[in-house]
Amino acid sequence: MTNQELYKGIAEDGLSLPSTMGIFPSSKDFVFSRESIEKSLKSTDYFQLINFDLIEIDKDENGAVKQEYQLVVSYLEEEFDVNLYVVDARSNDYSEFGFGNMISDEEMEIATQQDFYLESVMYFGNDALDSFHLQLKIMQAIVENPSIVVDFMPYRLLSGKWAKVTAESKIPPAPSYLYVIHGVYDEDENGDRLYWMHTHGLHRCGSVELEMLNIKDGVEQMNSALDMIVNAFIKPDFRSPENEEFNIGYDGLDITFCWKRWEDVVKDFPATIPGGYNERQPENENYEPCGVLLAVQEGHTLTPEVYAATIADNPIFFISDQETERMSALAYQRFESYKKAFNTYFNPEADEENYYRFLIKLGFDVDHEMNKEHIWFDVYGINENNEIFGVCLNRPYAVEGLNEGDEGLYPQEMITDWLIYTPTNTITPDNIYTID
Secondary structure, three states, rough: HHHHHHHHHHHHHHHOEEEEEEEOOOOOOOOHHEEEEEEHHHHOOEEEEEEEEEEOOOOOOOEEEEEEEEEEEEEEEEEEEEEEEEEOOOOOOOOEEEOOOOOOHHHHHHHOOOEEEEEEOOOOOOOOHHHHHHHHHHHHHHOOOOEEEEEEOOOOEHHHHHHHHHHHHOOOOHHHHOOEEEEEEEOOOOOOEEEEEEEEOHHEEEEEEEEEEEEEOOHHHHHHHHHHHHHHHHHHHHHOOOOOOOOEEEEOOOOEEEEEEEEHHHHHHHOOOOOHHHHOOOHHHHHHEEEEEEEEEEOOOOOOHHHHHHHOOEEEEEEOOOHHHHHHHHHHOOHHHHHHHHHHHOOOOOOOHOOOOEEEEEEEEEOOOOOOOOOOOEEEEOOOOOOEEEEOOOOOOOOOOOOOOOOEEOHHHEEEEEEEOOOOOOEEEOOOOHHH
């Protein structure tokens, strides 16, 4: 298919790529067999197994694949066709893969000792995040205690401990697990850098990949904006068609973007820049459908860098109700682990090298189209009723009677997110298992 046909298929027919992931056991004694795989899939309460077939394989076609299965499962009132493959663990090179979360040296070492891993291939359904969660559940139902998970779409390795905790939860992981943002830059003789920031992983979600081109300033802010936009584009209801304006936030004025096909944008830049024509040959992955993000002000398209100062000043970013509910549910579900960490590690008198900082985000009802305003607090106490004593860190936009620096006692029910800054890491509801 031509790119023209691919753009049309993505926009009109929901065209997407299948999602390919693999899971490695944590024991060399683990045996993949038809009987054990089928038994695991039938006995799980994650989903319902509707059909399971062993497929005869042609060993001459792909010697790395030792077994193949086709199954149909029902999950959240939707049916999915899934292909499973038992693959020689030495058949792939992961040296170019990044880490999607904290993977221990032990997990990596155990993974390298495995003879085989299980690979799964499936098309996502109506909700990409739920589909991704299901794919994890299918693999973890078979490999109950994995060492690592390989996500071939964004070229990323994931912790086996994270995969187990996430698969066992009813709450999906963060949308950021569906994609990765790669930053490529050129540096001139003066040390100035020119960035090209682009995603991998959105094609399986039924979206074009997204990118920012020719970025010189505000790289951190542009990465934050790209993250916000991608998180929205994962959901079809929030995905903007090409050339149409959409807002991602507000700071007194709307923060507005649109996207255009790379073919219509790169012609305006030198061919040699990162992401220029020289990197857009048909044999390259970067040739495939991709939308270049541009700022829009008073009907004119501009470089996204015009929003760098605005984003640095902590504007209100628009987050869907569905994502807010997911974040809140996960933070609430794992609050006991947060409280345990607080009681273990919080010491206001600790020096900077040993200080654990505890933050919590609370949702306040407001008389505004946002419905809720979410505000961060420094936490200095949690009582036996799980009420949080905190100090307001942000300047509220619409919460009357609350100001930056105000102290208060708030119920657990207001929690929408939390963070722990340790001396070496940032702990979230997603990775609290690493210190729990």
